[in-house]
Amino acid sequence: MTEAIRADYHDATDLLHIEYDRRIGYYSMPNDHFHDHYELYYLLSGERIYFIKDRSYLVKAGDLVFVDRNTVHKTLESGMPDHERIVLYMQPELFAAMAVTSELTEGLTEPFRWDIPIVRFPIQVAKVTEEIVAEMVREMRNPDEGSGMLLRHRTLEMLLHTYRHRHLGRIQSDDQDPVLHPKIQVVVRYLNENYQNPVTLPEVAGKFRISPHYLSRLFKQTTGFTFSDYLNLLRVKEAQRLLRESEESVTDIALLAGFGNFSHFGKMFKRAVQMSPRTYRQEYNGRDGIKKTQSTIS
Numbered sequence: 001m002t003e004a005i006r007a008d009y010h011d012a013t014d015l016l017h018i019e020y021d022r023r024i025g026y027y028s029m030p031n032d033h034f035h036d037h038y039e040l041y042y043l044l045s046g047e048r049i050y051f052i053k054d055r056s057y058l059v060k061a062g063d064l065v066f067v068d069r070n071t072v073h074k075t076l077e078s079g080m081p082d083h084e085r086i087v088l089y090m091q092p093e094l095f096a097a098m099a100v101t102s103e104l105t106e107g108l109t110e111p112f113r114w115d116i117p118i119v120r121f122p123i124q125v126a127k128v129t130e131e132i133v134a135e136m137v138r139e140m141r142n143p144d145e146g147s148g149m150l151l152r153h154r155t156l157e158m159l160l161h162t163y164r165h166r167h168l169g170r171i172q173s174d175d176q177d178p179v180l181h182p183k184i185q186v187v188v189r190y191l192n193e194n195y196q197n198p199v200t201l202p203e204v205a206g207k208f209r210i211s212p213h214y215l216s217r218l219f220k221q222t223t224g225f226t227f228s229d230y231l232n233l234l235r236v237k238e239a240q241r242l243l244r245e246s247e248e249s250v251t252d253i254a255l256l257a258g259f260g261n262f263s264h265f266g267k268m269f270k271r272a273v274q275m276s277p278r279t280y281r282q283e284y285n286g287r288d289g290i291k292k293t294q295s296t297i298s
Helices: 093-097 102-108 123-141 147-164 182-194 201-207 212-223 227-245 250-256 262-273 277-286
Strands: 005-010 016-023 032-034 038-045 047-052 055-060 064-067 073-077 083-090 295-297
Touching: 005 123, 005 147, 016 123, 016 147, 032 073, 032 227, 038 047, 038 055, 038 123, 038 147, 047 064, 047 083, 083 123, 083 147, 093 102, 093 147, 102 147, 123 147, 182 201, 182 212, 182 227, 201 212, 201 227, 212 227, 227 250, 227 262, 227 277, 250 262, 250 277, 262 277
Parallel strands: none
Antiparallel strands: 005 016, 016 083, 032 295, 038 064, 038 083, 047 055, 047 073
């Protein structure tokens, strides 16, 4: 690699967004985030660490990573500089818009729900995915008439190819080298199950017999998140769900999501969603329950 390159595609329907990046040097994703669309990540070259939900995975060139909707995730550098990747962000409505049957849609989205959402194909099968991606990158860098149609169809082709050959590429637990420190994996799972309670770093450190300073440093080092950022992200995610699905007051939702201070809740929510909780609820209701705002923490 000699130079950084970036290319983007935003579908006119707002149901598909594709990003291509060739990055030089070391890079870790600056934002801790989750979003309400499917994310398909393909690494063309290099090596990455991908944190998803409560585990970290070592991702190698040729791997496909499937991130389900509303799942906390982040990519980190693995110690190896330079990487090249393409990421496809798909709204659930994309499949119906392209006349995909509900039965096939269920199959195409199956890998997003796997316990280990990584696909690593043998060489001959992987070559097909590589060719599809290469064509998509060329089309994004040099768009022409019908580029949007081609990119939409190549997206479905990549998902269909994966679905048809899923038994060849699905990674089992024993095949995946552990990346996340065992102690931190237990802590992350504890936070995922207890974020609605008044959880603190010293309390968790004591529970798992580890010093608060060491836990803080190890948590950031192995997940890419600070302890507090990860905890707040889980709480904001739950608050979003309650704002969409319940009629509880915003004040009560803050408490139900685990925030003990309403002012802090408002600040963290706006930081993550770029709008206040009340505005989020109004916009969601105003769009008949279809919300396409990406949730990020800068």
